[in-house]
Amino acid sequence: xxxxxxxxxxxxxxxxxxxxxxxxxxxxxxxxxxxxxxxxxxxxxxxxxxxxxxxxxxxxxxxxxxxxxxxxxxxxxxxxxxxxxxxxxxxxxxxxxxx
Numbered sequence: 001x002x003x004x005x006x007x008x009x010x011x012x013x014x015x016x017x018x019x020x021x022x023x024x025x026x027x028x029x030x031x032x033x034x035x036x037x038x039x040x041x042x043x044x045x046x047x048x049x050x051x052x053x054x055x056x057x058x059x060x061x062x063x064x065x066x067x068x069x070x071x072x073x074x075x076x077x078x079x080x081x082x083x084x085x086x087x088x089x090x091x092x093x094x095x096x097x098x099x
Contacts, residue, residue, distance in 0.1 A: 001064045002045075003052050009037040011072045015058035025054035 003011075012022050023033040027050055028043060035041040036051075043051075052062060056075075063071040 001052075001062060003048055003062055004070065005036045005039045007062060007070065007072050008033075008051055008055065011055040011058075011060035011062065012037075014072060014074050015055060015060050017055075017058055022051070022054055025057070026051040 012019065019033055020030060023030045028047055032041065032043050036043050059075045061073050061075050063073065
C-alpha cells in the first residue's frame with residue numbers, strides 16, 4: 001500500500017511523535033518529511049516504506065481504500081497502550097519458568 005503525506009501526518013499525530021523523531025527513524029530529512037506531509041514532494045517508494053514502518057512501530061495502522069476508505073488508526077486503544085506502558089516499566093530481572 002502506498003501511504004500518502006496526509007496519512008503520514010495523521011499517523012505521526014496519533015502516535016504522538018514529533019516530526020524530528022519520525023524523520024530520524026525513517027532516514028529522511030526534516031524538510032523532506034514536512035514537504036511529503038504537505039503533498040509537495042514524493043520521496044519515493046523506499047522512503048515511503050521506511051516511513052510507514054517507523055510509524056507502524058509506533059502503533060499506527062494504515063488503512064487502504066479497500067478497508068472502507070483511506071486512513072490511519074491506532075493499533076491499540078488508549079487503555080491498552082496505558083497497560084502496555086505500565087507493564088513495560090515494571091522492570092526487574094527476567095526469570096525462567098516452566099510455562
